[in-house]
Amino acid sequence: MSDFWLYFNIGLKHVLDIRGYDHVLFLIALALPYAFKDWRKILLLVTLFTIGHTLSLLLSVFGMVTINSAIVEFLIPVTIFITAVYNIFKWAKKSSSKNDSLIFIAVTTLLFGIIHGLGFSNYIKVILSPEADEKLFPLLEFALGIEAAQVIVVLSVLLLSFVVQEFLRFAKRDxxxxxxxxVAGVTVPMIINSEIW
Structure with a gap:
């Protein structure tokens, strides 16, 4: 297996690993308000999340940023909770406008990507070569695997939403x-049981 496929698969499995479902929970909450017709918006958000994820990995791997892992493991479910609660408040009011402030959501998604990337930084440091010039391409290959997996998850959410709304006649708002x-409920125990307390 070439190095490209090795790191690509690590990125792919990082997102799709059932034991690391926090990434999937975030993507579910992020994609829920959108439909297939919004593919440009959701692709932009997913890509920004990947960019944030990759940026924090680069900064961490090259020793520019170091953060306590307990803080990161606390902040990851907080980002998921905030995204889910944002959806709830936005869609709870029947009369409110459902138009997104795409700039606000884009910036928030990028910042949340940085936090999620820090959660994987210790592992990626272990599997990368200690030579600085051999770290950049594996990180980018890993990022491509992350992006591919995120697209798979988002497409699954969009497809499930379509089936539930079109065939089971579930209202989009509901x-x-x-x-x-x-999603918010699943993250509450993660936050409460964090080592930070």
Missing amino acids: WILVLSAF
């Missing part, structure tokens, strides 16, 4: 509220 509440 679907977003129910699934966002589920």
Whole structure:
């Protein structure tokens, strides 16, 4: 297996690993308000999340940023919770406008990507070569694997949302509220049981 596929697969499996479901939970909460017709917006958000993720890995791997892992492991579920609760507040009011402030969501997604990337930085440091000039390409290959996996997850969310809304006649608002509440509920124990306390 070439080095490209090695690091690409590590990135792919990092997102799709059922034991590391926090990444998937974030993507579910992020993608819920969108439909296939919004593919440009959701692709932009997913890519910004990957850019943030990769930026924090680069800064960490090259020793420019060091942060306590307990803080990162606390902040990751907080980002998921905030995203889910944002959906709930936005969609709870029947009369409110559902138009996104794309700039606000884009900046927030980028920042949340940075936090999530820091959560994987210790592992990536172990598997990378200690030579500085041999770190950049594996990190970019890893980022491509992350991006591919995120697209798979987002497409799955969009497809499931389409089926539930079109065939099971579940109102979009209700679907977003129910699934966002589920995601928020799953993250509460993660936050409460954090080592930071």
